[in-house]
Amino acid sequence: MVSQWDEVTTRRRKAHAAFPDHHTGRLALVLALDGFAYLGANGVVQQALLGLPEWGTGATIAGPMRSPAVASPRLWPLLTVLSLSAACDVYDRPNERVPQHFQSTMVADGSRLDASVLVGAPTVLALWVPK
Amino acid sequence: MPELEALRSTWEPRGVRFIALSLEPDPERVRRGAKEFGVTMPIAIADGEVLAPLKVRQVPSTVFIDAQGVIRMTASGEHDRRFFERRLKQLTAEER
Numbered sequence: 001m002v003s004q005w006d007e008v009t010t011r012r013r014k015a016h017a018a019f020p021d022h023h024t025g026r027l028a029l030v031l032a033l034d035g036f037a038y039l040g041a042n043g044v045v046q047q048a049l050l051g052l053p054e055w056g057t058g059a060t061i062a063g064p065m066r067s068p069a070v071a072s073p074r075l076w077p078l079l080t081v082l083s084l085s086a087a088c089d090v091y092d093r094p095n096e097r098v099p100q101h102f103q104s105t106m107v108a109d110g111s112r113l114d115a116s117v118l119v120g121a122p123t124v125l126a127l128w129v130p131k
Numbered sequence: 132m133p134e135l136e137a138l139r140s141t142w143e144p145r146g147v148r149f150i151a152l153s154l155e156p157d158p159e160r161v162r163r164g165a166k167e168f169g170v171t172m173p174i175a176i177a178d179g180e181v182l183a184p185l186k187v188r189q190v191p192s193t194v195f196i197d198a199q200g201v202i203r204m205t206a207s208g209e210h211d212r213r214f215f216e217r218r219l220k221q222l223t224a225e226e227r
Binding site: 092 | 146152160168173194203218
């Protein structure tokens, strides 16, 4: 038996966007890669989820749509902000000179890498720890 | 790191240096780790505290320094190639 969840999930796979579900009278709205919400026919949020679950997660839930996990329309602005923020680059802009006490040693030849060496050409430092 | 390695061939000819800065102090472990991880860019080993001086809080992180030695941008965690390309364009544009 195909549940409402199966139908909604299958349609979501195909559409990846807002679309009407004529069989269930519900609307599944995909929120910019970061979440989705199911709306009832009256426009009230039935269920909203943050983060896209694995494909098929919905299909494993049989039977009618469950009670809402996050159901308040008041959360829509928050969901929208979270969705938009996920699409933005996040980084800091210190705009400060590399301090004199920064010290490191090149593995290849044992030469010093300090603030004075970092002047003269743009440099990308990738900080890591070998496993 | 693999994403930055892939960008080296494009950006090093434009004058950008790439350095992998290891927080592991043992050179032998660093060499071994670099081989396993596919790191081919020049490697440096941090002497003492480097996170605070470089204005980052976690590892892995990437620090973009301009030709005047000013830390222009820092990014924590892993990022995709397009993210790094945007930062590199930004870094080199600010040089002009």
